[in-house]
Amino acid sequence: GDSVTQMEGPVTLSEEAFLTINCTYTATGYPSLFWYVQYPGEGLQLLLKATKADDKGSNKGFEATYRKETTSFHLEKGSVQVSDSAVYFCALSDLRAGNMLTFGGGTRLMVKP
Amino acid sequence: NAGVTQTPKFRVLKTGQSMTLLCAQDMNHEYMYWYRQDPGMGLRLIHYSVGEGTTAKGEVPDGYNVSRLKKQNFLLGLESAAPSQTSVYFCATSTGETQYFGPGTRLLVL
Numbered sequence: 747g748d749s750v751t752q753m754e755g756p757v758t759l760s761e762e763a764f765l766t767i768n769c770t771y772t773a774t775g776y777p778s779l780f781w782y783v784q785y786p787g788e789g790l791q792l793l794l795k796a797t798k799a800d801d802k803g804s805n806k807g808f809e810a811t812y813r814k815e816t817t818s819f820h821l822e823k824g825s826v827q828v829s830d831s832a833v834y835f836c837a838l839s840d841l842r843a844g845n846m847l848t849f850g851g852g853t854r855l856m857v858k859p
Numbered sequence: 860n861a862g863v864t865q866t867p868k869f870r871v872l873k874t875g876q877s878m879t880l881l882c883a884q885d886m887n888h889e890y891m892y893w894y895r896q897d898p899g900m901g902l903r904l905i906h907y908s909v910g911e912g913t914t915a916k917g918e919v920p921d922g923y924n925v926s927r928l929k930k931q932n933f934l935l936g937l938e939s940a941a942p943s944q945t946s947v948y949f950c951a952t953s954t955g956e957t958q959y960f961g962p963g964t965r966l967l968v969l
Contacts, residue, residue, distance in 0.1 A: 750901075754899075778956050780956075780957075782960075788962060788963075789863075789949055789960035789961050789962045789963050790902070790949065790951075790960040791960070792957055792958070792959075795956070795957065797956070835901055835902070837901075839956050841956075845890060845953055845955065845956055845958075846892065846904050846907060846917060847892075847902070847904070847951075847958060848904075849901030849902045849903070850901050851899050851900055851901045852899070852901050
């Protein structure tokens with residue numbers, strides 16, 4: 747079945763540092779890919795998405811490019827802020843099963859001032 | 860416009876007790892989902908619904924039942940709670956690929 751693997755955390759960075767969170771996937775079809783963010787005590791929020799190969803999703807300074815050849819969707823940000831501290835989840839959707847999402851295990855990001 | 864709401868926010872159960880979690884949405888979305896979140900495992904799909912009156916099993920359906928009698932509500936039931944069902948439960952809705960999540964229900968089974 748489909749699966750998503752993302753780097754384990756926590757990732758601890760200083761403010762204004764460069765962020766990369768790796769995400770790779772396995773899927774039998776052509777999934778859409780997502781990054782969701784979860785702030786403490788809250789539900790998940792969509793951060794960005796890409797629906798086909800070579801698409802780049804971007805939002806709030808975060809970017810990720812759908813790389814079919816490497817089955818990856820790494821999340822990047824050029825300069826993180828303390829307010830970016832959260833748990834980040836990579837996910838893919840399966841159109842064949844009610845658009846259900848398959849999630850990676852999540853990566854906790856801690857940004858220190 | 861409340862979006863997706865979940866009731867209750869927190870609950871403690873004893874082993875063997877039953878309870879129902881309610882998810883309500885005011886966005887008129889067809890698709891609704893129930894996930895559980897456990898440390899280090901991301902979110903796993905329990906059950907989902909593609910429309911009023913329909914339900915289907917997800918990745919981890921055992922020990923849970925669901926009902927979608929009204930389009931705006933999706934209920935998750937635990938008939939006989941077990942400690943392994945201690946988790947945070949999230950409801951989500953969707954019209955297509957993007958899912959919108961509720962704030963979660965924290966359940967502790969003793």
